[in-house]
Amino acid sequence: MKNCEQHISPQVVKRLPRYYRYLEDMLEAGLVRTSSKELSAKSGLTASQIRQDLNCFGGFGQQGYGYNVEQLYNEIGRILALDNKNKTILIGAGNLGRAVALHMDFDRKGFKLIGIFDKNEAVSGQLVGHIPIRHISGLDDFCLENKPTIAVLCVPKDNAKELSANLYNLGVKGFWNFTHYDIANKYSDIAVENVHLSDSLMTLCYKINRLDEVET
Amino acid sequence: MKNCEQHISPQVVKRLPRYYRYLEDMLEAGLVRTSSKELSAKSGLTASQIRQDLNCFGGFGQQGYGYNVEQLYNEIGRILALDNKNKTILIGAGNLGRAVALHMDFDRKGFKLIGIFDKNEAVSGQLVGHIPIRHISGLDDFCLENKPTIAVLCVPKDNAKELSANLYNLGVKGFWNFTHYDIANKYSDIAVENVHLSDSLMTLCYKINRLDEVET
DNA sequence: TAGATTGTTAATCGATTAACAATC
DNA sequence: TAGATTGTTAATCGATTAACAATC
Known part of the structure; x- marks a missing residue:
């Protein structure tokens, strides 16, 4: 492991899960060895960039040989800390x-889902998978007792603000945010991943439109 | 409208839906006027960047005044082409x-959902919203008749490859891709938006882990 | 040894930020 | 007019690509 693991650019971090995915495919396909060239063909990224990226974390490859698929897969899993719970x-x-x-x-991505909450009393007690839905009124007590550190927000926009403030005060450090509200720039000591589905859909609309224009 | 609308950097495009969201909020709140400074405070982006971004498409503002909320909202909607169907x-x-x-x-994001397909015969005919689920075997005929241009892929990874190839041949030009398979770099004359939820979750895992390290 | 492919440095490219003149 | 804020150019910063020596 290299000492440059200190600070990694966000762009590099975003590509790590992709590499992980490709390597998983290769692993399943029984491949033992790969190279930046092969990963480049698979991903459309340049071989140069792939080598650069992987090298932020240390020399996992071998000159003249390439990378061992399983080893690289495990290393990236370790870097992403997917064995966390x-x-x-x-x-x-x-x-x-x-x-x-x-x-x-x-479970396989570093998380353990321990509770599901909803404000609708009618669904309280229903099972989602093997986890029962609890009423939102029990949120504070549950958090004080179980100390979750991550919250997945799938609520309407209007609830998002107070809810995230409340969860922050209850010790939540990471948000997987599906709402239209942007939590990130409110607090500095938390991690946020926004999944703005409608932003993505609008971006697609833009792209499609430009495609038409280029053709004509 | 400026002539620099020709080619816009992908980074700028990705920020447009965000601006659109903020402006919608403001519109609902009854605000008439805003500025790059105000949008900056709301978004965490720099005022300079916001002005730069908006200026790719033309001078929507007025020196000394700022931007008219409704006008800017409409302009961005137009740029994103959200009135498409x-x-x-x-x-x-x-x-x-x-x-x-x-x-x-x-409907409000430039699309019209006209069909839902699944390979499971047991769910054929069930309604999702007001749209019936059709069996996948009818896909080709449906496409030949109705000529959809966009496909939303919510299938398991293993189906994704053949399915996207088939849809491409049937004339689909845009993919909203929720599978783990990357369509983008196969064809050059299509638009793809990937929503890789598990990539996002793994990225969150990485971030949370680094947060812990910084604290200690 | 010869061939291959990495790790790494240097060059290029693009995106962000800063600054300020134009102007409402 | 004075104050505010844009549009726009120039400076900075960061990320990608190219190149090649190191080495398996």
């Missing part, structure tokens, strides 16, 4: 919240 | 697919 709660058990709770393999 | 189909009516179909307001 960050205690996680999810707020908002609507369609999206349920889909996220069921669809994501939290 | 791109005919859209969604493939994969599992939890995620249903959530996306129900949760997203396609």
Whole structure:
């Protein structure tokens, strides 16, 4: 491991899960060895960039040989800290919240989903996977007792502000934010990943439109 | 409108929906006028960057005054082409697919959802919102008849490759891709927006971990 | 040894920030 | 007019690409 692991550019960090995905494919396909050239062909990124990226964390490769698939896979998993068990709660058990709770393999990505909350009394007690939905009124007590550090926000925009402030005060350090509200720039000592689905959809609309223009 | 609308950097494009969101808030709050300074405070971006971004598309502001909220909102909507009605189909009516179909307001973002498909015969005919799920076997005929240009992919990874190839041949020009498979670098004449939820979750794991390290 | 491919430095490119004249 | 804030150019910063010596 190199000492330059100190500060890594956000751009590099965002590419790590991608590498991880490609390596998982290769691992499943039984490949033992790969190279920046091969990863480049798979990803569309330049070989140069891939080598540069991987080298931020240390020399995982070998001149003349390339990279060992399994070793590189494990190293990236370690860098991403996927063996963590960050205690996680999810707020908002609507369609999206349920889909996220069921669809994501939290355990294999460094998280442990320990509670689901919703403000709708009618759904309290229902199971999502093997986790019961609790009423939002029990949130504070639950947090004081179980000390989750991560919250997944799948609530409507209007709730997001007070809710995130409350969760912050209850010790939540990381937010996976599906709401339209931007938490990030309020607090400096937390980690936020925004998933702005409608931003993404609007971006697609823009792109499609420009595609048409280029053709004509 | 300025002539520099020709080519806009992807970074700028990604920020447009964000501006649009802030402006919508302001509009709802009844604000008439804003400035790059105010938008900066709201977003955490620099005022300079905001002015730079908006200026790619023309001078929407006025020296000494700032921007008219409604005008700027409309302009950005126009730039994003949100009044389009791109005919859209969604493939994969599992939890995620249903959530996306129900949760997203396609109509207000430049799209018109006209069909939902799933390979599971058992769910054929079920309604998601007001749209019935069709069996995947009818996909080709449906496309030939209705000519959708956009596909939302909510299928497992293993289906994604053949499916996207098939859709491409059927004339689909834009993909909103929720699968783990990367379509983008296969074809050059299409638009793709990838929503890699698990990449995002892994990135959060990395960030949380580094947060801990900085504290100690 | 010859061939391959890394690790790493230097060059290029693009995006952000700062500064300020123009002007409402 | 004086104050404010844009539009725009120039300076800085960061990220990507190219090149190549090191070495397996």
